[in-house]
Amino acid sequence: MARASSNFVCQSCGAATSKWSGRCESCGEWNSIVEEEPLSTGPAGKVLGNVRGRSAKLVDLSHPEDPPPRTACAISELDRVLGGGLVPGSAILVGGDPGIGKSTLLLQAAAAFAKSGLSVIYASGEEASAQVRMRARRLGLEQAPVRLAAETNLRDILTTLEKEKPQLVIVDSIQTMWSDNVTSAPGSVAQVRAAAHELTSFAKSRNTSVIMVGHVTKDGQIAGPRVVEHMVDTVLYFEGERGHQFRILRSVKNRFGPADEIGVFEMTGAGLSEVGNPSALFLSERGTPAPGSVVFSGIEGTRPVLVELQALVAPTPHSQPRRSVVGWDGSRLAMILAVLEARCGIPFAGLDVYLNVAGGMKISEPAADLAVAAALLSAREDVALPPETVVFGEISLSGALRPVAQSENRLKEAQKLGFSTAILPRGGKAKAKGMTLTEMPDLATVVGEVFGAG
Template structure:
């Protein structure tokens, strides 16, 4: 028998230093067994633990109960509302509006019946109260505290037993069991782990705020994303009033869902129809402008893609992109030259997604190519046309997912023409659909390859500016 052997009662789980006939803890007889090691190889001795309760794949659980915030855009990103015993991380650049949004959400949740505690580590309680007064939230029953000591925060949460705790921000929280400075990777990881574990044990929802630079180098969201259930990022340009709340990870709902807000003097206002808002400042048709019908999460979203092409000094051509992938732009320019005979050598190229929106899906390829060609030829595209489609390296145009949803959104906003790749499934539905179904979609012009697209919109020779009118 090993010298460090231990014994455990199979009835109550009590441990004993030696074997005996009766368990001192529960009084049962002949239930004490040796706690044998489950590993006899090199390394420390690993003793047996408690057996896990196993289920099969057919076992189903009821969906988690959710509490609605009363802010439709926030509920959408959360997957339908706030889930109890969940840990949520809200990241974004400093000053983008995270604290404003969460203070508004805390007030809504509190008015809905939840007990909410807002703990700030970056500001004083007076500063948060001033923000609440400016936003008209002073009557909301939100409990407020200013603290950074993790031990004090956990003790307060244990005593108060809130339904929701908001920690603003995780970089300021420190634990006296960790020797690193507050805000370091070790401190942030330790604080996030303790708060997440506490939320799971107590059935409390916990929202943690974290700051991230453009490079993502500040300790915070990048080191705790795998610990939490939901990761939301607040995006936007301070020069624009629009803010995008995007779900990068969500165990209780779809990822890549977005909520759109507008920064006003009274805080963040939710945008019910973001497509109309992003296109509100679009005037008459101008060269270099194309409207893209995209999908963000589960909703269609129309936005304007702007391009500018101008002569460049010899050997110093620039490529500048805002809101899209610069590598993807380089690929589109190469395919235009190799497959359609349209060169951009010696030309500066600037590309921008209007409104501060960031697009990642390849469905924007065709709209980007159209904006570039329109700017190069100094010819406006049809004002009532939308475009979407993926461009392959061979120059072929490939269909994208959810084409019908994109077309319906375009028709709703008054666009009468859609330039897209061929979609066999859409053709089949249209051949069997009713006249009302066909009337709900814009007129579709299908393009098979990039060369045919350039010829149809700008003529066969570079430099020609023959563009079909809306009536063609």
Template structure:
């Protein structure tokens, strides 16, 4: 029976008999791509065959297995995001915008691992070996015992890796790999899925670890079917703005470590330098802060992180005032503005609002609500906030300030950087002896506006 091409959704991996503008499984638009590796000729619901296989082995849930051994790369921030180093037999997928520094980061990590005596192979499907050597010389890594390979044929690469047995293989990038068993062009949905599947299975069988570089789409997601992210053990995103020298490596999936852990790097002429104290970096230089600036004590993964939230309020000349947000959720800003007007009597009607997280950081936790509200109020009334205070807390639609997690860790980080006061949500964790920061619990947003900005600023 002939094999008819199928169409696969790049978002959820669902197969379709014919092309459609919208995936019936996940609802994504324009996500179907032809996949010659699948056949839709057979009738639906047909079983895999009448022959029986061997019974799968069963083991008890209880056991005394030791934790998987880890191999540090020598890049402390990179190892932190991985959970302590590379795990034997693990597959890691690293995504990021073009030119953000993915290849630079992985070359530095590979050189650090090789310098410790582990065999490392760097496979590039995008650059010639001469180009990689030029980058290594610029980074001062040309003496590192890393072996290079410029190849895109997946069968040849796996044969070479099987013979060499490296502790780490870097594949740059997965979109350039070509599996001759799949009848489609490199970079297609079926090729990316097949290449990721083969590489992941190889490291599971033969040992070692593999790091695969993945391109990202304009939406910021790793290109190719989402099933690739399910295949691998760890998914990392390398984030940053072109206009900033700071880069953030963020774990969004990790079977061997914490999720949402971050590592902070600074792009320099000698490559990516680790930033051991990112709070000081994102707060910028010391000195008096202007009106509209609030210091937020956040948590990224297991790391407390202080950053500055900046707000600017100006009279609008447009019928619909502008709301520009960088580094935060614009929908949550609209909610905070509505709560301020409905519960605290503070209106921003007819005003343009600009909100920015300093340093290129992106904040996603709801604990930033109170700091954003303070920055907006400070900018509206041109009243600077106390210079030695940090702020955090989630705001409910009722105007109440809700508790957040890891309050003590946030306060300890603030104390380490010289802050003496904090506006926090009410919590039992604040009772008793704590860190050397004077914490003021905030229970209601309206009462807080009256207390800090005076009766004239609350309706």
């Protein structure tokens, strides 16, 4: 039988080629392509024609089934992101930047689930057991009934799990796991794929929940092949700035609950403490409203969150004006600037534009368009909005304003925090008793009536 040819796989993005090259054509990384042996293949020349397998079990779609049981812990923000608690047999992948607090969060979660009655094993491939115990002592968790294992050999870990039969396993991290049936270094694409497959299969076959920690690339994506994210049931990203105390646990995939749900934590000396009302925390440092400051009422998953958008517009000393964005989409900012100039007659040529979402939040929904435009106009015209005003709405390329979903929830959250006025698109069905709603048909009306410009 002819020997199967090996593949050359990029260790950054997972792209496979038939020959080696110094630079990956998919992601542009240099010296990231490594030769890897192919995974085992079936016997050559055999087809399925005369080989009969077992019949698959068929179930009617209308067959009633109870929802999967869940185990909640004392960390309500984590339970919210998971969809109400931990589902038995689920595979969860948690990614985040180095030093952001992934190990701290999962050690606290392991202690919380253990105290709720689950049998928990924490397998660390990056730290010794003494280091994990030292962190637990610092967090006040040294008495938690959690068993530790400092091991990187995947076969040994699975053998231990078969013997101990835990209900929850935390693997920190998947990039340090080494499978002896794959001839490549730990952390390579083949090793990560094989380790994730083995752990996910173990979770499904033994009804054991498995939480895997994944490193991220410089682009913020979980390192390794994207097939790992397709294998697991839930993908969580732990976000935040190192110099800021806020941390956000965001669900980008969840087969047992809503996606795009967030949990907000605050990094303290005693570990991560959950934030029950993130809107009040994000607005706590707002101070006196200044030109360029606008409060936006957004929706993250199922919860409304109020954040402050800050804009600064200044003359540029360069031939090409700068457009700097933190926490929002830069291409959408370019679109808003183009609509302001083409439909409202507000030029931004020769002006540097800086936009920042306060508190380390990242906003992706189009409902922030009107708040961004209001912040830019406020900074350019040097006019501050009233402190009790909240803004939201989507802007079309024609300059018209479109209503957004869950407007009433946005207004209720704003009213709960003391806001009495809202600027929003006309045509929606939002109502808020006790609030003054200023409904606008298009962006030109906002420019003329609110800022007196244009």
